[in-house]
Amino acid sequence: MKPLSVYFHWPYCKSKCPYCDFFKLVQKNVDQASVVDGYIKELDYYHQILPDYCVQSVFFGGGTPSLLNPLYVERLINHVLSLWCVDKNCEITLEANPNSNRHQMFSDLKHAGVNRLSLGVQALNDQDLKFLGRTHTLxxxxxxxxxxxxxxxxxxxxxxxxxxxxxxxVWLQELNEAAHFGFKHLSLYQLTIEEGTVFEKKGIQALEEGKAAEMYSKTVEFLRHNGYPRYEVSNFAPASFESVHNKCYWQGDEYIGIGQSAHGRFKVRGKHYASVHPHQFEILSHDERAEELVIMGLRLQKGIEKQHFKDICGVDFDAFVNQDKLYDMVSKGLLVDEKGCVRATDKGFLILDKIIENLCV
Ligand SMILES: C[S@@+](CC[C@H](N)C(=O)[O-])C[C@H]1O[C@@H](n2cnc3c(N)ncnc32)[C@H](O)[C@@H]1O
Ligand code: SF4
Incomplete structure (x- = not known):
């Protein structure tokens, strides 16, 4: 059976962080029972069109899914288990904010079936937490x-x-502290100033490009020597703790998205579908899907396996990308093309967007 991942988007937050452009709603007294009833109906719908799959990961993202009552988290997990075959090592992640911590919340979530917790700490000092508009303290x-x-x-x-x-x-000291707590996995994102956010409106500037690139390189190097190899642009973990769910996006595996703004990608009778909640579908051409696979796949340290690429989208990698540009970028030490795989080098990771643009013209 083909693997499937399930994403639940819980869009509600206590407040809006000034840098965040994810879909979120700040709303008091959310009728969680009705929203979850709607999610259950969506699961039933997707099961009808995608019955013969084995679920390899479930992810509760947001928004702030740690505001969702663990009893509803359990209901959703159990419903997935009742519909599909589920891998015995199925990864079930929930994103939590530090201050949505009600009494025993984490043990209740574990009891509900969550087996991986992703904590949005964001900064390890009060001054920067305040700057980021976080409602939690150190x-x-x-x-x-x-x-x-x-x-x-x-x-x-x-x-x-x-x-x-x-x-x-100062960042390297903070990173050193982060690397010694004992987390199995770290996600480290460079602050981006997104359109329409409070930061953008206030004219807050991102760190100068050269400095940010240096910080990225030093971060990767430090973590490589401290037990957290990079496996994706912003994600660091030993191989056994790489996120199954997030790798599904980068490798082009199939997933469904449930909850306002959630999207999915899957294949039915040879056609690629992009979905947006609630089950609005668009057919993607083979080339559109191929382009997505280049964009996502090069984010991975291991890069793109050409055979896997062809198996998914039916397009030959070498025929799809611009061969002259590929050759040029290999000779400049930005990409490696060997043993049926194309991947970015450390130097290439610094200008990944440019590389992707060149390959896809
Ligand atoms: C959608 S957020 C949800 C997580 C959770 N609500 C929280 O705030 O911790 C997922 C992650 O994206 C990152 N993120 C969101 N906006 C960002 C931005 N403008 N720049 C860098 N990282 C960002 C944050 O690290 C955050 O933990
Ligand atoms: S809590 Fe998370 S999802 Fe909500 S606004 Fe802040 S960063 Fe965005």
Whole structure:
């Protein structure tokens, strides 16, 4: 049976962080029972069109899914289990904010079936937490970190770096602290100033490009020597703790998305579909799907396996990409093309967007 991943988007947040452009709603008294009823109906719908799959991962993302009552998390997980065959090592992740921590929330989530917790810490000092508009303090973060590490065997932490005026040495100290808590996985994102966000409206500038690139290179190097090899642009973990769910997006595997703004990708009778909640479908051409696979696949350290690429989209990698540009970028040491795989080098990772643009013209 083909593998399938399931994404639930819980869009509700306590407040809006000034840098965030993810789909979210700040709303009091959410009728969680009705929203979850709608999600259950969506699962039933998708099961009818995609029955013969084995679920390899479930992800509760947001928004702030740690605001969802663990009893509803359990209901959704159990419904997935009742519909599909589920891999015995199925990864079930939930993203939590440090201060949505009600009494025993983490153990309740574990009891609900969550087996991987991703904690949105974002910064390890109060001044930067405040700058990022976070509603948690360092004390909240430390308390949640301790609980997550005690309750779960598999866990990840998110941090945002390359903050305006952030100094490399100070960041490396923070990174050193982050790398020694004992998380199995780290997601480290450079602060981007997104259109329409409060940061953009206030004219906050991202860290200067050269400084940000240096910070990225030093981050990758530090983590490589401290047990967290890069396996994707912003994600670091030993091979056994790479995120099954997120790799599904980067490798072009099939997934369904449930909850406002969630999207999916799957194949039915040879046709590729892009979906947006609630089950609105668009057919993608083979070339459109191939382009997506280049964009996503090169984010991975291992890059794109050409045979896997062809198996998914039916298009030959070498026929699809611009061969002159590929050759040029290989000779400049930006890409490696060997043993049926194309991957970015350390130098290439610094200008990945440009590389992808060149390959797809
Ligand atoms: C959609 S957020 C949800 C997680 C959770 N609500 C939280 O705030 O921790 C997923 C991650 O994206 C990252 N992120 C969101 N906006 C970003 C931005 N403009 N620049 C860098 N990272 C960002 C944050 O690290 C965040 O943990
Ligand atoms: S960063 Fe997280 S908590 Fe903040 S607005 Fe975005 S989704 Fe909500």
């Amino acid at each position: 004390v909240d973060a430390r308390q949640s970190i301790e609980e997550v590490l005690t309750v779960f065997d598999n866990h990840s932490m998110d941090l945002i770096y390359a903050r305006p005026n952030q100094n490399l040495d």
